[in-house]
Amino acid sequence: MPYRRLSVKLIFWVVAITVIVIGVFNYVSLNTQRRHLIDEGILGAKQLSDTVKKGLRFDMLHNYREALYNSIETIGAQEGIEKIRIFNKEGAIMFSSDKEEMGQMVDKNAEACYACHAEKKPLERLAIPERSRIFRADGYRLLGIINPIYNEPDCYNAACHVHPRDQTVLGVLDISLSLAATDKRIREIRGTTILLMAITILTVSAIIVLFIQRAVDRPVKELVAGTTRVAAGDFDHTIPARSDDEIGQLAESFNTMTQRLKEIQFQLLQSEKLASIGKLAATIAHEINNPLNGILTYTS
Known part of the structure; x- marks a missing residue:
């Protein structure tokens, strides 16, 4: 039977090992590229959050609420930005690009608050990865990042503010960005990787099959035919x-x-x-x- 032939077994195992090795390599490479894109998105979100906080600092310092509303609404209308909001230390949403949720209380067990409020005492400092989160809404993924608004000397020394000096965090700036473009890029990379992997596997398999047939299968067949003829007395x-x-x-x-x-x-x-x-x-x-x-x- 053909499947009992040495060349068939050799081709099967070599091709199987080649598929496994190339598959594992491309799987690791694809995950690495996906994590790299997500890390780039988190870094970009952090830079955007810092820029927005610095841009709103003057208005928050002087309590220009109307200017804050307009700035947040304008920034939130930009492409790729899903939502911008600021909540105070009690969790009340003071400003938001979605006006319908202003004045509401946020759930401290939700994704935006859990990183800080997982402990009995809220954390005051978090690393960037712990301040970011990825969640799904309306059928696509979102990247959210929180940026604490700290009580600076200009805040507790200002005449118009009532924040005590010992209060470290005044509120949180929460920005949600759409990952639709990133996910599209990941799908394109995945499709290209799978296509290249299939072409590589087919090409390497064809080369291996031709090599085995030429270097192993043909000589072995000649040896088998020779032993048969010698056994017959030739x-x-x-x-x-x-x-x-x-x-x-x-x-x-x-x-x-x-x-x-x-x-x-x-x-x-x-x-x-x-x-x-x-x-x-x-x-x-x-x-x-x-x-x-x-x-x-x-x-x-």
Whole structure:
């Protein structure tokens, strides 16, 4: 059966290992590129959040609420920005690009607050990865990042503010960005990677199949055919040694063995002929000796 042939088994395992190795490599590479794109998005969101906070600092410092409303509404209308909002230390939404949620209380167990309020005492400092979150809304993913608004000297020393000096965090700036473009880029990279992986696997597999057929399958078939002919008594058959590798050496050894078998066969034939001649001579001598013995007996 074909599946029992050495070349078929060899091709199967080599191609299978090639597929696994290339598949694992592309899987790791794809995940690395995806994480790189997400990290770039988080870094961009952090820079945007810092820029927005610095841009709103003057209005917040002087309590220009109307200017804050207009600035947040204008920034929130930009492409790729899903929502901008500011909540105070109690969790009330003071400003938002979505006016319908202004004045509402945020859930401290929600994604935007959980990073800080997971402990009994809210955390005051968080690393960038812990300040960011990825969640799904309206069928696509969003990247959210929170940026604490700290109580600076200009804040607690200002005459119009009532924040005590020992209050570290006054509120939080929360920005949500759409990851639709990033996810589209990830899908494009995934599609390109899968296509290149398929082409690579097919090309490498074809090269491997051709190599095995030429370097292994054909010489092995010639050796099998040669052993069959020698077993049938054809000691004049020789196998061409097409290479200097182990298979070529095996073919040369096979030809040497066949030549030795031919010589042994010739010697056996000669021995059989000599034995037959000796047997014939003995028979003739016996036949001659019988009359001679009779004559000698008679004459004596």
